[in-house]
Amino acid sequence: MQYDRxxxxxxxxxxxxxxxxxxxxxxxxxxxxxxxxxxxxxKWTLKKGKKYFVVKNDSAIFGFTIGNKPxxxxxxxxxxxxxxxxxxxxxxxxxxxxxxxxxxNTEVYGGxxxxxxxxxxxxxxxxxxxxNPDNPLRPTTMLIDLKRPVMIIPHLAIHFNRAVNDGNKLxxxxxxxxxxxxxxNEAEKEGYLLNKVAEELNxxxxxxxxxxxxxxxxxxxxxxxxxxxxxxxxxxxxxSMAHAAMCALIDGTDSTNTKIMAIFDNEETGSGxxxxxxxxxxxxxxRRISASTDIDEEGFYQAIAKTFMISADNxxxxxxNYPEKYDPTxxxxxxxxxxxxxxxNCKYMTDANSSAIFISLCKSCGVPYQFFVNHSxxxxxxxxxxxxxxxxxxxxxxxxxxxxxxxxAMETGSMEDHQNMIKVFTHFFSI
Numbered sequence: 136m137q138y139d140r141x142x143x144x145x146x147x148x149x150x151x152x153x154x155x156x157x158x159x160x161x162x163x164x165x166x167x168x169x170x171x172x173x174x175x176x177x178k179w180t181l182k183k184g185k186k187y188f189v190v191k192n193d194s195a196i197f198g199f200t201i202g203n204k205p206x207x208x209x210x211x212x213x214x215x216x217x218x219x220x221x222x223x224x225x226x227x228x229x230x231x232x233x234x235x236x237x238x239x240n241t242e243v244y245g246g247x248x249x250x251x252x253x254x255x256x257x258x259x260x261x262x263x264x265x266x267n268p269d270n271p272l273r274p275t276t277m278l279i280d281l282k283r284p285v286m287i288i289p290h291l292a293i294h295f296n297r298a299v300n301d302g303n304k305l306x307x308x309x310x311x312x313x314x315x316x317x318x319x320n321e322a323e324k325e326g327y328l329l330n331k332v333a334e335e336l337n338x339x340x341x342x343x344x345x346x347x348x349x350x351x352x353x354x355x356x357x358x359x360x361x362x363x364x365x366x367x368x369x370x371x372x373x374x375s376m377a378h379a380a381m382c383a384l385i386d387g388t389d390s391t392n393t394k395i396m397a398i399f400d401n402e403e404t405g406s407g408x409x410x411x412x413x414x415x416x417x418x419x420x421x422r423r424i425s426a427s428t429d430i431d432e433e434g435f436y437q438a439i440a441k442t443f444m445i446s447a448d449n450x451x452x453x454x455x456n457y458p459e460k461y462d463p464t465x466x467x468x469x470x471x472x473x474x475x476x477x478x479x480n481c482k483y484m485t486d487a488n489s490s491a492i493f494i495s496l497c498k499s500c501g502v503p504y505q506f507f508v509n510h511s512x513x514x515x516x517x518x519x520x521x522x523x524x525x526x527x528x529x530x531x532x533x534x535x536x537x538x539x540x541x542x543x544a545m546e547t548g549s550m551e552d553h554q555n556m557i558k559v560f561t562h563f564f565s566i
Contacts, residue, residue: 387564
């Protein structure tokens with residue numbers, strides 16, 4: 136299936152208001168393109184040339200195609216990204232009433248730019264865990280997306296803080312609580328959110344056990360710029376890379392190699408969960424693929440030695456208003472092509488060898504490339520690549536497309552960059 140690269144990305148972003156829906160959206164695409172779902176707690180019997188996927192915790196997904204040659208001969212080809220984005224998570228017992236309105240108590244997830252969440256239409260999405268009378272160890276999961284603005288975090292008027300534009304330190308507990316409703320009756324406060332959730336899901340509130348509910352910016356993904364060259368949306372980091380990986384897995388034409396699309400969760404909080412890159416989840420899947428295709432332990436280690444991974448997480452585009460923040464000779468331009476991310480202190484897994492491989496991929500399909508290196512006076516971040524190598528010793532490169540306002544409620548990227556990254560990924564999965 137060949138995707139309309141621009142409209143497909145916008146649709147994907149709108150269908151994926153949080154990690155659970157990102158995985159659900161990818162799952163639906165894989166099912167519609169001939170992939171078979173596997174269950175982690177069942178025996179896998181895999182066949183050459185067939186396509187499979189497995190979901191972890193409803194928030195991570197791993198799709199793969201089994202090559203016609205043994206992985207001990209070819210190794211694995213892997214593209215990794217993540218499903219989560221910085222946002223606000225609803226706490227238990229969240230209702231807080233005052234001055235006739237109902238606020239909801241939240242906890243910050245990851246590292247959002249707090250100011251960008253003020254005065255925007257916010258909605259709510261996530262998963263709800265419901266009683267399963269047949270097996271209390273297996274509660275039923277129900278996904279929920281209200282798909283309409285239901286909350287807002289209003290900013291304090293400038294009249295009460297004349298120095299607000301000079302800098303204003305924010306309290307995550309005080310300043311960032313969303314307002315959900317006007318409440319005149321005290322009785323309405325009790326269980327207000329669960330009442331709304333139960334109503335939306337058409338279930339009895341008493342059967343709800345717990346939830347993972349997240350706020351998201353309800354503004355739709357859209358093109359911007361005089362030539363529609365930009366894409367503006369929440370969650371571009373890192374759903375754009377997840378979308379590109381998904382397109383490549385579906386469109387890749389190589390039948391020789393075993394290919395894996397690994398979409399992890401919780402990268403924004405350090406990846407240290409069972410569905411995160413610091414867990415053995417990917418290594419376990421690779422072992423199961425090997426075992427189910429009659430590769431012994433020695434053959435598995437041979438496969439690891441021949442494996443290459445592209446770790447895809449967005450990069451920082453040079454901001455023309457702040458040139459002093461960027462390295463003087465490596466400042467990726469918006470629209471300048473995929474970015475190879477390099478760090479002397481090994482915050483990224485990129486080295487000269489893996490960089491050369493990615494450059495070769497770009498050159499062979501006519502895609503420009505550029506480099507990101509931190510300004511030497513600034514500490515850099517980390518991402519999936521080097522975290523994964525703590526679990527499994529594979530060769531790989533950290534890349535991403537350049538975007539502005541990373542971790543804002545509304546980020547901006549380049550449509551051409553996205554097209555080019557899909558082109559490189561698909562080429563990687565086609566040779």
